[in-house]
Amino acid sequence: MTEKIKNEPQNIDNDFVLVSRDAKAAEVIDTPKYSYWGSVAKTFFSSKVTIFMLILMVAILLMSFIQPLFSGYNLMDVSGVNNFGARYNWPSAKYWFGTDADGKSLFDAIWAGAKTSVSIGFIASLITTVIGVIVGAIWGVSKSIDRLMLEIYNVISNVPMLLIIIVLSYTFGNGFWNLIFAMTCTSWLGTAYFIRVQVMIMRDREYNIASRTLGTPTRRMIFRNILPYLTSVIVTQVSQLLPSFISYEVFLSFLGVGLSQSVPSLGRLISQYSPYMTSYPYLFWLPVLVLALITVSLYIVGQNLADASDPRTHM
Amino acid sequence: MKKYVFFRIIRSLVSIFLVTTLTYIIIYSLVPRSDVFKNDTMVSKLKADPDKLTDYENTAFSKMNYIEYYDTKALLAKAEKDSPEVTAKPTAANKQLLEKWGNKNGFTIHQFKIGKGFYATRELSLLERLGRFYGNLIQWDNPWAVHDAKNPNMPRYLKFENDKLAGFALVGSGTKYRYQIYFNSSFPYIHQNFLKFNLGSSYPTFAGIPVTTVIGARQGKTEVVQNVYPNGKTFNSADNIYSRQYQPKAQQDSSVRERYGDDYTNTTQNYQDPSMIGTSFKAGIWALIISYVISIPMAILMARYKGKWFDKAGTAIVTVLIAVPSLAFIYAFRYLGSSLFGLPDSFPTQGASSFASWVSPTVILGLLSVSGLVIWFRRYMIDQQSSDYVKFAKAKGLNDGEIYRKHIFKNASIPIVQGIPGSIIGLIGGATITETIFAMPGMGKMLPDAIISHNNPIVIGLVFIFTTIAVFSVLLGDILMTIVDPRIKLSASGDD
Numbered sequence: 173m174t175e176k177i178k179n180e181p182q183n184i185d186n187d188f189v190l191v192s193r194d195a196k197a198a199e200v201i202d203t204p205k206y207s208y209w210g211s212v213a214k215t216f217f218s219s220k221v222t223i224f225m226l227i228l229m230v231a232i233l234l235m236s237f238i239q240p241l242f243s244g245y246n247l248m249d250v251s252g253v254n255n256f257g258a259r260y261n262w263p264s265a266k267y268w269f270g271t272d273a274d275g276k277s278l279f280d281a282i283w284a285g286a287k288t289s290v291s292i293g294f295i296a297s298l299i300t301t302v303i304g305v306i307v308g309a310i311w312g313v314s315k316s317i318d319r320l321m322l323e324i325y326n327v328i329s330n331v332p333m334l335l336i337i338i339v340l341s342y343t344f345g346n347g348f349w350n351l352i353f354a355m356t357c358t359s360w361l362g363t364a365y366f367i368r369v370q371v372m373i374m375r376d377r378e379y380n381i382a383s384r385t386l387g388t389p390t391r392r393m394i395f396r397n398i399l400p401y402l403t404s405v406i407v408t409q410v411s412q413l414l415p416s417f418i419s420y421e422v423f424l425s426f427l428g429v430g431l432s433q434s435v436p437s438l439g440r441l442i443s444q445y446s447p448y449m450t451s452y453p454y455l456f457w458l459p460v461l462v463l464a465l466i467t468v469s470l471y472i473v474g475q476n477l478a479d480a481s482d483p484r485t486h487m
Numbered sequence: 488m489k490k491y492v493f494f495r496i497i498r499s500l501v502s503i504f505l506v507t508t509l510t511y512i513i514i515y516s517l518v519p520r521s522d523v524f525k526n527d528t529m530v531s532k533l534k535a536d537p538d539k540l541t542d543y544e545n546t547a548f549s550k551m552n553y554i555e556y557y558d559t560k561a562l563l564a565k566a567e568k569d570s571p572e573v574t575a576k577p578t579a580a581n582k583q584l585l586e587k588w589g590n591k592n593g594f595t596i597h598q599f600k601i602g603k604g605f606y607a608t609r610e611l612s613l614l615e616r617l618g619r620f621y622g623n624l625i626q627w628d629n630p631w632a633v634h635d636a637k638n639p640n641m642p643r644y645l646k647f648e649n650d651k652l653a654g655f656a657l658v659g660s661g662t663k664y665r666y667q668i669y670f671n672s673s674f675p676y677i678h679q680n681f682l683k684f685n686l687g688s689s690y691p692t693f694a695g696i697p698v699t700t701v702i703g704a705r706q707g708k709t710e711v712v713q714n715v716y717p718n719g720k721t722f723n724s725a726d727n728i729y730s731r732q733y734q735p736k737a738q739q740d741s742s743v744r745e746r747y748g749d750d751y752t753n754t755t756q757n758y759q760d761p762s763m764i765g766t767s768f769k770a771g772i773w774a775l776i777i778s779y780v781i782s783i784p785m786a787i788l789m790a791r792y793k794g795k796w797f798d799k800a801g802t803a804i805v806t807v808l809i810a811v812p813s814l815a816f817i818y819a820f821r822y823l824g825s826s827l828f829g830l831p832d833s834f835p836t837q838g839a840s841s842f843a844s845w846v847s848p849t850v851i852l853g854l855l856s857v858s859g860l861v862i863w864f865r866r867y868m869i870d871q872q873s874s875d876y877v878k879f880a881k882a883k884g885l886n887d888g889e890i891y892r893k894h895i896f897k898n899a900s901i902p903i904v905q906g907i908p909g910s911i912i913g914l915i916g917g918a919t920i921t922e923t924i925f926a927m928p929g930m931g932k933m934l935p936d937a938i939i940s941h942n943n944p945i946v947i948g949l950v951f952i953f954t955t956i957a958v959f960s961v962l963l964g965d966i967l968m969t970i971v972d973p974r975i976k977l978s979a980s981g982d983d
Binding site for chain 1: 498501502505506510513514517518806807809810811812813814815818819822919920923934935938939946950953954
């Protein structure tokens with residue numbers, strides 16, 4: 173390099189142009205401003221698999237919330253039961269997913285069912301996460317609450333979750349909100365315990381000790397100093413909770429515990445059509461497939477969102 | 488350490504007590520009482536005869552410990568002690584006498600709608616019901632257990648002797664069961680009869696049978712065995728000789744008495760198939776083994792070739808397995824099992840005696856927990872890879888294989904060993920689904936069945952059993968961990 177410059181000294185004067193000072197550009201700070209969520213979005217959208225799963229997820233969610241508005245599907249409608257031409261049609265251009273024993277379109281049934289299942293998953297995860305994070309944060313910073321909550325946690329966490337949900341949904345009877353209550357009644361305790369451990373780890377970091385020394389009140393410590401750093405952990409939790417709640421709903425409906433008889437759900441479809449596995453396999457496998465697509469896309473999008481929201485991946 | 492384990496056991500017992508009590512209170516106070524008869528066919532049969540229906544319902548409630556119930560005969564027998572002139576006739580005078588007795592003892596006197604006969608009921612408070620439940624929970628057999636007025640000179644003893652029928656056994660007389668401790672060739676080889684749990688009696692399914700019998704007794708067809716009896720003769724019989732119980736003379740069958748030569752003639756039968764609890768355990772243990780045999784080598788390979796194709800493919804599979812609901816997972820693998828290997832779709836098709844009927848449910852139960860195990864074990868191994876002792880081992884000149892086998896595996900297996908008993912909880916949860924789908928006669932299937940048929944005593948019994956298993960498996964896991972890694976001290980851990 174240096175040799176090259178030495179060899180061609182005569183060109184230098186012609187190559188350079190004098191640039192006057194731009195007052196406006198001088199005002200701009202040269203490092204771009206760091207935006208947390210902007211950075212999350214950048215990392216998140218950098219993976220093709222994630223984008224594909226996101227599109228799939230959005231498509232399924234839109235279908236399950238918009239399609240039932242137009243289809244007018246009613247589980248209790250048996251008007252087509254005597255119309256032999258309408259019964260057990262294999263998937264075709266007219267009936268995309270075929271028809272069942274009552275001559276009802278499976279396509280409508282699946283989206284109506286998916287709407288219930290997804291709603292339950294979302295509402296239950298939301299409740300569990302909100303209560304779990306708030307309680308967990310307080311639990312993590314307060315020593316006196318810690319002692320009491322640990323005992324409660326020790327008792328409840330020893331019992332299989334499925335057992336609690338089954339027993340509660342049995343005692344409170346069938347119904348959409350009863351089922352959500354049964355699911356969230358104790359599940360927040362697991363999230364709260366998880367958050368408590370994370371809060372305890374963050375609580376004793378140097379910056380928080382310094383902050384406390386400077387007189388920051390506890391509430392501000394929790395919401396300003398600790399919780400923002402737990403975003404990725406919380407997103408991971410949510411992405412695991414969502415599919416698991418959907419699975420619980422499916423299983424309970426399969427058993428006939430949980431939702432009332434008139435509410436369509438994927439679990440009900442699967443249990444209703446499981447005898448047709450060999451005779452009319454589309455009736456059974458299509459709901460299973462849609463269910464699997466919902467949970468897999470939710471889980472993968474959630475996991476990748478959690479990875480992206482971890483500040484350590486932003487470097 | 489001993490002190491710590493002692494207090495842990497106490498705390499575990501408290502946990503079990505609290506959970507069972509809570510479940511008991513929740514179920515008995517929130518499930519409407521009338522739900523019991525929702526699916527009962529007897530109720531519709533008895534609709535034509537309201538008196539019998541009332542009697543039936545009250546008997547059921549009293550069996551389930553909701554109320555105390557005396558029908559006309561029992562009521563008169565009780566009331567006659569106070570006022571001998573009372574009769575069964577539905578007169579005002581009799582009613583007054585009975586009501587006086589009822590007020591004194593807290594009973595309400597009712598009359599049957601048609602026959603006008605009297606009967607009495609008393610609501611049991613939740614506390615009283617709980618008291619009865621726990622009061623009767625544990626039953627110890629002892630030489631003073633049987634009191635028979637017609638047999639006052641019964642010898643009372645406990646002796647360890649070589650019994651003619653049962654071989655070496657702790658034999659009791661005056662006890663409820665003849666053989667208190669006995670040995671035979673069936674697992675777990677040592678058996679006992681002196682400690683029995685009483686969880687109430689099942690209703691409306693398996694009506695009247697004790698909950699422990701429903702869950703713990705063998706099922707299926709009776710099995711005939713050949714035994715040489717104390718009178719020297721050899722018989723083929725389905726009687727389970729180890730279950731001999733005291734029977735008053737009036738109820739004894741003379742030929743059976745002749746056969747055994749004493750008053751312990753009441754036996755249960757031998758059955759072919761394992762009990763509900765046995766079925767669940769058998770499938771559960773094998774599933775546990777299968778899941779570890781698959782997941783540990785898989786996790787080791789994934790950690791060792793981190794970032795390579797095997798790791799990537801493994802992670803993708805595991806992610807999908809975690810996300811797919813277990814119901815879909817089970818159906819898919821059941822379909823594969825039956826179409827590729829010709830395994831039966833449902834357990835009762837070939838029954839418990841056929842090996843093939845166990846394969847699908849057990850393998851699927853094992854596969855269900857593989858994904859969780861692989862994820863965690865891979866994580867532990869990878870965390871260990873970057874630690875200083877691994878770098879040091881590398882510097883010493885050990886090759887990768889040795890480092891993985893001798894260093895990383897041992898350290899990473901500590902949390903896995905701790906999790907082994909805990910996996911049993913997961914297997915119970917999974918077993919509810921697999922057993923239901925395969926119609927396997929185990930505890931996991933019994934829970935939803937009991938719930939759907941509103942069989943509260945069985946639900947409580949199962950919650951009690953599941954909680955006990957879960958609580959003690961967590962404790963066992965902690966103890967195992969200290970055995971594998973002596974550096975870990977449970978007692979010093981304090982409150983995290």
